[in-house]
Amino acid sequence: MWAHLTVRRPDHVENTELDCCGGRCRCSNHPASASPVCGDRSKVIDSLSAKYSEEPVAVGVTSNGGVIEVLKAPDGQTWTILFTYPSGPSCLVASGEAWQDLEEKLKGPAA
Numbered sequence: 743m744w745a746h747l748t749v750r751r752p753d754h755v756e757n758t759e760l761d762c763c764g765g766r767c768r769c770s771n772h773p774a775s776a777s778p779v780c781g782d783r784s785k786v787i788d789s790l791s792a793k794y795s796e797e798p799v800a801v802g803v804t805s806n807g808g809v810i811e812v813l814k815a816p817d818g819q820t821w822t823i824l825f826t827y828p829s830g831p832s833c834l835v836a837s838g839e840a841w842q843d844l845e846e847k848l849k850g851p852a853a
Contacts, residue, residue: 796813819840
């Protein structure tokens with residue numbers, strides 16, 4: 743049975759429609775839509791990696807036990823924020839372009 747997933751991108755970047763079955767996915771691109779995008783975390787991560795070369799670069803746990811992740815392409819051209827609910831589904835929260843890492847500043851007595 744094929745599962746369908748839409749990966750939303752910024753308005754000027756086309757969306758990616760994913761149809762997955764047995765760990766295999768096929769992609770097609772369509773204009774942006776406003777519907778929420780949720781699915782199995784491993785499939786979402788795999789599709790973002792395959793299509794945009796995005797990989798997780800930051801992760802945190804929310805007070806309700808959910809997990810928030812930032813994924814980005816190595817060159818920072820694209821990025822995605824993914825939220826995984828404690829009950830299982832992962833949903834795209836935001837995506838965009840031109841991610842920039844900030845320089846980490848030392849704090850405390852050693853600064």
